[in-house]
Amino acid sequence: MTQHVRDVMTADPVTVEPQTSVTAVARIMRDENIGADLVTEGGQLRGLVSDRDLVVRAVAEGGDPGQTTVANACSEDLVTVGPDDDLTLAVHVMREHSVRRVPVVDEGHHTVGIVAIGDLAIEHDPDSALGDISAAEPNR
Template sequence: MADFVREVMTPGVVAVRPDASLVEAAQLMRTQDIGDVLVADGQRIVGVLTDRDITVRAVAEGIDPLTVSARSVCTPDPVVIGPDDPVGTAVALMRTHAVRRLPVVEDGLPVGVVSLADLAVAEDPDSALAEIGRAEPTGGATA
């Protein structure tokens, strides 16, 4: 099992400006084949925006995704973790704050994201969640 967040996180960051439209954010998610982006004002993380946020907080409410900003739909002021923090701390933070992803910040700059699936792979590589986390996206799945 991994000891530190750095060993399990997904390195690199994909971000949008706070004023980016939800369409812009969704297109970036599709292009990068990811389910979330950081919302950043310069180097400062102001939120995390997931594909589910776009669906539940905007589309399901009838809000036009062309005219609403990432900042208005994202989860603001996300809980963050450092790359040298113990994996157990990431688990505890996710549990306490009921989140599935934590931005990883080093020296004030985002350097990656650690997800529930990342932790599942590290903790129990044979678990169903770990298998799902390792699976290649299908690109067109509807289930």
């Protein structure tokens, strides 16, 4: 049976505005137990910022995390999939672009979800190490 992206994606993902501080985004990630936020402006997807992006593009550069905005840390060259796309397309996109998370957008280019490599592992290989780790309770 063919599965679609909507079957495994996280719907209604957390979004932040580009002017949000790195500190505020880090707190959101901590509080929501997520590793990435979508950056939107006026309802349109502008970027994706991961916990690693915050470290490599903001903290390691020596800027003040309270003053540095997420616009300076996010990835803006994004690939996306649609909610009705086949899961094999999401896997292909992740492999081709070497990404772990892909925003899901509708026909109007509005963000409706995010699909992560862990979501795919839980669905297709739940007994794998990645599937196991992705399904586990958060380590706080």
